[in-house]
Amino acid sequence: MTDCPVMLLSGGSRGIGAEIARAAQARGWHVSLGLRDLSAVPEGMVPERLDTFAYDATERAAEARWAEAVIARHGRIDAIVASAGLFTSSSIVEASEGEVDTLLEVNLRAPRRLAMAGWEALKAGGRGRVVILGSLSGKRVASAGSGLYSVSKFAAVGLAHALRYEGWDHGIRATAVCPGLVATEMGETASAGSRPAEQMTQPEEVAHLVMEAIGLSNTASVPEIHINCRTDGIF
Template identity: 70%
Template sequence: MLSGGNRGIGYCIAQAAQARGWHVSLGLRDPSVLPHGLDPQLTDLHAYDATSRSAEAKWVDATVARHGRIDTIVANAGLFTDTSIIDAEEGEVDTLLEINLRAPRRLAKAAWPMLRACGSGRVAILGSLSGKRVASKGSALYSVSKFAAIGLAHALRLEGWDDGIRATAFCPGLVATEMGATAAGDVVAAKEMTQPDEIAHLVLEIIGLSNSASIAEMHINWRTDGIF
């Protein structure tokens, strides 16, 4: 199950998964159109709004009804804002946390029985290097939400360990996507950023590891940046 798979990193993850024979259940805001290049025989499309607190359970139920199992969830859908941590209104903060933190937790909660049942369930949370350090005033509020998302990945890893569930927080810097371009503010060329297909490759490699090779965090950067 993959949220936000119609473009950017999520789309590349869907492509990479299908190249390895995975059936992908996509949660999209507009499920009426199959993203170009995806195999219709290996794709389910479901309406998914990360701000709707009943969306995750409905999506999980539909996926289980179709396939009878869930092996991996990838919480990829996310929201970026450059609003000041001081100037942001509560509504904007709530929306940011709803999409970047609460929706992934709800997805994990809804899918948990299936992840536990398979004995090797996998959870991938798309965090950010902004969740490891606050690099600028413009990214501060976004960083707060991604710090929380990375904490969620660690919490899920501990919660599911005895049942064979492994969770990883993927923490890229700037990636050559629409969100990456917005975050860079036209200062960094797309060709200099990490490419989304590289993130997808790492996600598929890590979720394919055995239960005895757990990776809690994966940091990916396009530049030298402190310890990252």
């Protein structure tokens, strides 16, 4: 059994996920990265506290296989961070059913399956943690172009709350982390040139808040964290 806590992290090859992976290792965690491309390991990782798993969020059996492999190797899962996400600017009334299905598969169903796959291990530790990377688009619809994406992220934020209630009596705490524009490839796409990267929230800032939430005791649950680089409606 691995002595240090073990994190399952999807979407860790770049952006916010890569920063979470580095921040977790800096705090003594062993990180299991689910990667579509096994060669896309972020720079700066400590090999002795890292393993990788071929993971595609659209493959519905992948989460169970990943969790089983981690438990077989390490004997524990202490945190699950669902950072993999998909962005679209397609119209809510013009998007095809296939595009909607793919968006919900990646942004909602895959995080639910990942939590489900590791649930018994999270319970066994008495202080399991689940972080769902939502978005401020999961709290308000800022534009017509973000409407469909917002639908998927509203669902992701709801998932975090549902998991928090489901796991509460077992010591599991779940948090929805909801950033606005972040200086990542996805953030720059979403901004459409409206804001330079240096004026966006930096991914390492989001990672810091994720690890702070994970590190709190069971008596200091944080259901949601909102992060923004600008004044934006109620946020």
